Amino acid sequence: MTNNIFWTGGFDSTFRLLQIINDDKISEINIYYITLFIDNVNHSNIGRRSVDVELKTMLNILSVLDTSKIKSFNIIGKSEDLLMCSFMFNYSFMNYICKEEVTYSDKTKILYFDLFANDFVNRPISQYTYITDILEEFNIEADICLEYNPGNPRSFWSLVSKQIVGNKIELEAFSKFNLPIISLTKEDMLDISIKKGWTDVLKLTWSCWYPKDSLPCGVCFACKRRVI
Numbered sequence: 001m002t003n004n005i006f007w008t009g010g011f012d013s014t015f016r017l018l019q020i021i022n023d024d025k026i027s028e029i030n031i032y033y034i035t036l037f038i039d040n041v042n043h044s045n046i047g048r049r050s051v052d053v054e055l056k057t058m059l060n061i062l063s064v065l066d067t068s069k070i071k072s073f074n075i076i077g078k079s080e081d082l083l084m085c086s087f088m089f090n091y092s093f094m095n096y097i098c099k100e101e102v103t104y105s106d107k108t109k110i111l112y113f114d115l116f117a118n119d120f121v122n123r124p125i126s127q128y129t130y131i132t133d134i135l136e137e138f139n140i141e142a143d144i145c146l147e148y149n150p151g152n153p154r155s156f157w158s159l160v161s162k163q164i165v166g167n168k169i170e171l172e173a174f175s176k177f178n179l180p181i182i183s184l185t186k187e188d189m190l191d192i193s194i195k196k197g198w199t200d201v202l203k204l205t206w207s208c209w210y211p212k213d214s215l216p217c218g219v220c221f222a223c224k225r226r227v228i
């Protein structure tokens with residue numbers, strides 16, 4: 001079985017990557033990472049500030065993982081971002097996919113502006129509508145590593161929680177999302193990881209959205225939710 005996953009080098013998606021690497025039923029893994037030049041503020045295209053550290057984190061984690069199942073690792077972003085991740089190309093499975101512009105499909109446009117009308121346009125909405133377009137473009141389903149997180153009323157989880165059934169979101173725009181860890185909190189994942197012996201790998205993960213001099217800021221939502 002093939003498994004596609006969006007990986008950032010963060011705690012949640014690295015936990016999931018460890019699950020599928022250790023799952024005998026899964027024989028091939030395709031990884032996707034978006035350098036994501038849209039973020040935070042509607043139409044202002046503010047880039048993510050954590051891309052550089054995330055790329056370095058993922059390269060570091062790859063060096064301690066069994067990578068034999070990884071068929072491809074696809075980095076999607078602007079051509080100028082290629083320079084930033086060129087140091088990762090020592091792996092034969094690395095691909096760079098150039099996407100200069102965000103071209104929202106009609107489906108995601110409706111979703112985006114509908115959410116905008118509800119004053120929910122923020123970082124998660126920019127990201128998840130963009131991911132929807134990528135999945136439509138490649139015609140794949142993929143693991144989106146959204147954890148159980150009712151604590152933040154502006155989170156993507158809170159926005160779609162009423163539509164979550166099993167590990168799917170019952171909205172057409174998100175029909176290609178698989179949510180394999182949606183019933184787990186970070187504390188649950190940590191408990192499982194302690195039993196499985198994965199904590200050394202998870203300590204290498206990166207969470208902070210706004211690093212300063214390649215160090216975690218300590219105050220953003222992701223830093224506050226860090227459990228390891």
Ligand SMILES: [Zn+2]
Nearest residue numbers: 208217220223
């Ligand atoms: Zn932070």
